[in-house]
Amino acid sequence: MSGSESSNPAAGAEPLRFTVHSLPRAELADEARRVRAGRWKLLGLVLFAALPVIASYFTYYVIRPEGRTNYAELIVPPRPLPALTLTDLDGRRVDAASLKGQWLLVVVGPAACGEGCEQRLFLQRQLREMTGRERDRVDKLWLVTDDAPVAAALREALAAPPATQVLRVPAAELAAWLAAAPGESLDAHLYIVDPMGQWMMRAPVRPDPARLKRDLERLLRASSSWDRPGR
CATH class of the missing domain: 3.40.30.10 (Glutaredoxin)
Structure with a gap:
């Protein structure tokens, strides 16, 4: 009985399928998370660098001192x-x-x-x-x-x-x-x-x-x- 079970091809298929397919999917998911994290970090750096420009334009266009008008x-x-x-x-x-x-x-x-x-x-x-x-x-x-x-x-x-x-x-x-x-x-x-x-x-x-x-x-x-x- 035990001999027939050890010679059954189906008995070793499941571990093999896990090794070949599931592990790469996990690695790809980790890579995707790293890429997303990198993009968010890059976006954060760009926004940080642009803050002075955004602030100056916001001040000029939006927070205008009362009564100030532009000539041009x-x-x-x-x-x-x-x-x-x-x-x-x-x-x-x-x-x-x-x-x-x-x-x-x-x-x-x-x-x-x-x-x-x-x-x-x-x-x-x-x-x-x-x-x-x-x-x-x-x-x-x-x-x-x-x-x-x-x-x-x-x-x-x-x-x-x-x-x-x-x-x-x-x-x-x-x-x-x-x-x-x-x-x-x-x-x-x-x-x-x-x-x-x-x-x-x-x-x-x-x-x-x-x-x-x-x-x-x-x-x-x-x-x-x-x-x-x-x-």
């Missing part, structure tokens, strides 16, 4: 920088992501910069200098929306330190990011972009420099805990 129009929600097709005036490609890391004062328009364009470029330079010791956190950018040549005298003036970065961009791509006020053209405004590449403020047409300066100073103060000069 806040863009809510801010519009992130898209993958624009950018080239410098010599035709070299420029990565759009390279614009991140600094506050940007942005002027847009065709290469044939008329009187209004020149006034906005002057305002751009003036605003940066008016921020005093914070000016190294602010860059000037002119986005040219056509392929026409920029006058040599203007190129020379914009290259004078601190230089204004001049880049060409297709007008249709730019219009998918920036937008004019109703009834105005895209090149009628000065735009403010934060160091994360988000367009977040639009100046009025023919703005008051002193009032616009106060807006820019508030933005710089609100971001002082996480934004530093340079990219």
